[in-house]
Amino acid sequence: MSFHNAASTRRSTSAERAAASPWMRAVSALTYPLSPGDFIDSLLPHTPRAARGRVEHIERNGLDAATITLRCPRGWHGHQAGQFINVGVDIDGVRHTRCYSISSAPERDDGCFTITVKAIDNGRVSNHLVDNLMQGDVVLLGEPTGEFVLPTELPQKLLLIAAGSGITPVISMLESLQAKDRIGDIVVIHSAPSPEAMIFGSELEQMAQRHAGLTLHRFYTQHTGESRHAGEHRGRFAPAKLSRLCPDWQDRQVWACGPDALLQSLEQQFDTAGIADHLHVERFRPALRAAVPGEVKEAQVQFSRSAVSATGNGAQSLLELAEASGLSPEHGCRMGICHGCTTTLKAGCVRDMRNGEVFNEEGDLVQICVCAPVGDVDLEL
Amino acid sequence: MTHPTYLTDAQAEAFGKELDAIRDEVKASLGAKDAAYIHRMIRIQRGLEVAGRASLFAGVLPPFWLAGTAMLSVAKILENMEVGHNIMHGQWDWMKDPKIHSTSWEWDTACPADQWKHSHNYMHHTYTNVVGMDRDVGYGILRMSAHQDWRVWNLGQPVYNALLAGLFQYGVALHDVEFDRVLEGKKSWRDAWTRLKAVGRKTSRQALKDYVLFPLLAGPFFLYVFSGNVVANFVRNLWAYMIIFCGHFPDGAHTFKAEEIENEIRGRWYLRQLLGSCNIEGGKIFHIMSGNLSHQIEHHIFPDLPSNRYAEVAPRVREICERYGLPYNSGSLARQFGTTTWRVLRLSLPGGSSLEPQAVLA
Numbered sequence: 001m002s003f004h005n006a007a008s009t010r011r012s013t014s015a016e017r018a019a020a021s022p023w024m025r026a027v028s029a030l031t032y033p034l035s036p037g038d039f040i041d042s043l044l045p046h047t048p049r050a051a052r053g054r055v056e057h058i059e060r061n062g063l064d065a066a067t068i069t070l071r072c073p074r075g076w077h078g079h080q081a082g083q084f085i086n087v088g089v090d091i092d093g094v095r096h097t098r099c100y101s102i103s104s105a106p107e108r109d110d111g112c113f114t115i116t117v118k119a120i121d122n123g124r125v126s127n128h129l130v131d132n133l134m135q136g137d138v139v140l141l142g143e144p145t146g147e148f149v150l151p152t153e154l155p156q157k158l159l160l161i162a163a164g165s166g167i168t169p170v171i172s173m174l175e176s177l178q179a180k181d182r183i184g185d186i187v188v189i190h191s192a193p194s195p196e197a198m199i200f201g202s203e204l205e206q207m208a209q210r211h212a213g214l215t216l217h218r219f220y221t222q223h224t225g226e227s228r229h230a231g232e233h234r235g236r237f238a239p240a241k242l243s244r245l246c247p248d249w250q251d252r253q254v255w256a257c258g259p260d261a262l263l264q265s266l267e268q269q270f271d272t273a274g275i276a277d278h279l280h281v282e283r284f285r286p287a288l289r290a291a292v293p294g295e296v297k298e299a300q301v302q303f304s305r306s307a308v309s310a311t312g313n314g315a316q317s318l319l320e321l322a323e324a325s326g327l328s329p330e331h332g333c334r335m336g337i338c339h340g341c342t343t344t345l346k347a348g349c350v351r352d353m354r355n356g357e358v359f360n361e362e363g364d365l366v367q368i369c370v371c372a373p374v375g376d377v378d379l380e381l
Numbered sequence: 382m383t384h385p386t387y388l389t390d391a392q393a394e395a396f397g398k399e400l401d402a403i404r405d406e407v408k409a410s411l412g413a414k415d416a417a418y419i420h421r422m423i424r425i426q427r428g429l430e431v432a433g434r435a436s437l438f439a440g441v442l443p444p445f446w447l448a449g450t451a452m453l454s455v456a457k458i459l460e461n462m463e464v465g466h467n468i469m470h471g472q473w474d475w476m477k478d479p480k481i482h483s484t485s486w487e488w489d490t491a492c493p494a495d496q497w498k499h500s501h502n503y504m505h506h507t508y509t510n511v512v513g514m515d516r517d518v519g520y521g522i523l524r525m526s527a528h529q530d531w532r533v534w535n536l537g538q539p540v541y542n543a544l545l546a547g548l549f550q551y552g553v554a555l556h557d558v559e560f561d562r563v564l565e566g567k568k569s570w571r572d573a574w575t576r577l578k579a580v581g582r583k584t585s586r587q588a589l590k591d592y593v594l595f596p597l598l599a600g601p602f603f604l605y606v607f608s609g610n611v612v613a614n615f616v617r618n619l620w621a622y623m624i625i626f627c628g629h630f631p632d633g634a635h636t637f638k639a640e641e642i643e644n645e646i647r648g649r650w651y652l653r654q655l656l657g658s659c660n661i662e663g664g665k666i667f668h669i670m671s672g673n674l675s676h677q678i679e680h681h682i683f684p685d686l687p688s689n690r691y692a693e694v695a696p697r698v699r700e701i702c703e704r705y706g707l708p709y710n711s712g713s714l715a716r717q718f719g720t721t722t723w724r725v726l727r728l729s730l731p732g733g734s735s736l737e738p739q740a741v742l743a
Binding site (some may be wrong): 017029030033034038039043070080090092093095096298333335336337338339340342354355357364365 | 401404408409411412413414416417420423424426427431470471474475476477478479480482483484487488491498502504505506514552568583586587589590594595598647648650684687
């Protein structure tokens with residue numbers, strides 16, 4: 001999964017402007033230097049607009065997850081089952097953007113789609129979406145993206161493996177196949193801590209009952225009760241169990257989404273079997289914030305636009321470091337007041353030396369004259 | 382390093398630390414209420430602009446012309462000051478909203494945002510009131526400090542001043558072109574020309590909007606809309622001029638010489654911001670209409686703290702100043718603007734060093 005950042009939001013707004021109709025361009029001569037959309041956003045915030053979706057409905061799934069029904073933004077071109085979308089919300093006044101797989105099928109025709117969000121520990125955005133979002137709220141939306149999709153020429157035999165909220169792109173695929181009446185020979189393996197915590201557990205069960213070709217295996221990693229049905233297992237799913245659960249796994253095309261550990265072990269097993277090309281994975285990362293290291297002795301700073309790197313010590317500003325490396329970034333006051341040196345953080349973690357404020361989200365705009373690297377950093381410079 | 386105060390370096394440092402602590406505290410407490418404030422300001426500003434322009438279409442009826450022109454004037458003032466100026470300072474960057482951000486905002490005045498951010502955020506806010514470095518000291522055309530040499534053309538200063546007030550947005554726009562430095566050979570013509578072209582492009586699009594397109598849309602009422610827009614822009618210019626000149630030139634405001642800021646420590650930078658800035662007293666609406674530049678001292682000490690917080694930190698800053706025995710220049714609009722205008726008139730003649738405040742307890 002690739003991740004979204006503030007800079008690409010800016011790019012999309014200029015793309016928005018470029019794609020505007022001649023009529024809108026004419027009107028923008030009257031709203032200069034703003035766009036007509038800026039007036040609409042401020043004065044009529046509920047008007048259907050590009051890149052904005054109204055929350056139509058919120059439904060809880062499992063213990064700590066919710067399926068959020070969103071009105072498709074204007075100019076929506078639809079999505080492919082398995083793709084994800086960037087969702088932006090303001091929390092305590094601050095814009096946060098995360099990507100979520102679309103959990104509804106592209107065939108849904110009421111002008112809405114859904115994302116399904118699991119509240120994770122310390123997950124500021126996921127917790128906000130699950131606990132605080134209300135019907136009628138408007139969220140910011142990117143374009144559906146991602147390569148984790150089924151080919152048009154559907155393989156004879158499919159194996160879909162999901163864990164936790166990794167089921168969300170998979171349920172979209174299954175719903176889509178069901179809508180097109182193309183559910184053939186499919187094995188689905190899904191893991192969750194318990195039956196109650198399993199997202200889309202009952203939907204999958206109903207689907208399996210309806211379609212003879214669909215075989216469902218559910219793993220409950222923390223569940224101690226009795227298994228009620230065939231295909232329910234206690235413990236953790238591991239690729240080694242495939243030969244028992246799904247003896248013809250080597251003949252199948254596989255789509256898998258879940259935590260990195262699971263995907264790595266799958267990749268290893270498919271590599272060993274010499275069928276790495278059968279496996280399609282979607283890496284599932286709960287947040288795009290870099291970890292904040294403790295004490296910093298040495299930090300590698302990559303100035304990626306200039307293809308220059310340097311080693312910082314945590315006390316020297318990024319601007320000084322860039323200059324010591326022969327670069328001459330735009331800047332002004334060198335004391336944090338003029339914002340003339342603001343640069344996009346591509347990865348890693350930096351600290352404002354004045355007050356210790358940490359910036360570690362991809363796309364954060366940082367003042368390089370007062371920020372020092374904390375650990376390895378990639379800057380758009 | 383001579384500063385017109387008795388503070389030792391250690392005391393200046395301690396003074397700065399106390400101000401840093403206020404900044405950190407406010408930064409840490411920013412949240413949804415602050416975000417709602419700027420969103421509300423933007424909404425009010427855009428609402429007034431739409432309502433004002435709509436009302437001007439009925440401008441053939443005098444009450445509509447008056448109301449439309451008044452609303453448009455207020456909208457332009459808000460857009461210029463509480464919204465545009467403050468967003469471009471980075472006061473709202475913490476929201477990480479790509480549309481309300483210092484790197485992306487463009488405002489409805491003749492000066493392109495990037496040029497303004499250079500001449501204002503960098504030059505003016507870093508070198509505040511340093512003669513020869515801060516171009517706001519006279520905008521290259523006025524003698525605003527006795528530290529500036531008198532030239533015979535300074536005699537015309539009252540006239541230039543009146544023109545600057547009426548055409549203020551164009552004065553600001555030509556700020557970063559720095560004609561005087563081009564003439565002195567300190568800046569290339571090519572550089573000046575690039576900037577001038579950007580100003581030209583922006584000014585023509587604004588003029589097209591205010592003086593051609595909207596009047597044409599009004600058809601037979603062309604003149605009513607045209608005149609309403611002329612007046613609104615004029616009112617905005619006068620108001621912005623008045624507030625901004627009251628920020629640094631009333632009686633008691635210090636100006637500095639370049640040698641005074643060599644090796645300036647952060648505490649003394651704070652000190653210079655305090656000594657060179659002046660507040661204007663007034664009610665809540667007055668503060669909003671001034672873009673909270675009525676809290677000029679707080680704005681200069683904390684240029685990128687959200688403006689809605691200046692009022693609450695002002696008494697704390699004032700208390701710190703009292704403790705360090707430092708002046709805190711605050712007065713009514715009449716006092717601040719009156720003494721500023723007197724300075725413009727007096728300095729059109731040679732001398733005037735009595736206008737420069739003496740060192741504080743030197």
